[in-house]
Amino acid sequence: AQSVAQPEDQVNVAEGNPLTVKCTYSVSGNPYLFWYVQYPNRGLQFLLKYITGDNLVKGSYGFEAEFNKSQTSFHLKKPSALVSDSALYFCAVRAPGSSNTGKLIFGQGTTLQVKP
């Protein structure tokens, strides 16, 4: 079964420090991986995606993510965290399959708290 895991419910970092939000996946075939951010009582905003090519993907608001096929991971990173980065972050995957429905499978989310 296809699945996505975000092992940390919450990540706490100080403003200006680097941040990492972890994501691992389990799919058959080559995955298409996505990161979204959600602010309170709002919808999800797309941050970045990995389709193919360079393992380091750059996205919105200074975020980037590194695809690691051998570790089946797609961790979200930012070199210097801002207080305004505090939000709920979701990792998601689409995988090739016979149904080819395009469904997104989400992790359970990680709350990022950046303290001044």
Place this chain on the structure above:
Amino acid sequence: DGGITQSPKYLFRKEGQNVTLSCEQNLNHDAMYWYRQDPGQGLRLIYYSQIVNDFQKGDIAEGYSVSREKKESFPLTVTSAQKNPTAFYLCASSISLPGRRLNTEAFFGQGTRLTVV
């Protein structure tokens, strides 16, 4: 201004009542999705539609129904059969062209918070 519009933002349902959540998009996307969000559980797929007049059940379709009569609209009805409907509901859409279905991101509406009173 292009995007996905969900309404209402807040909705209250009495026991035994059906309610309908609206989702409209002007992005010319073929695919539309409904997700349910509960604290600590991420997003779970309720229904999805790849094309007008066609839709499929997701992982938690029981107690819900949808229609897709127009490309722009994908309303979700929460029926009285849904025993625990209190949640945050998110509608999304994406391009669904052959060969591009999997590598395109989904765009989300702002959500509807449904509460049973």
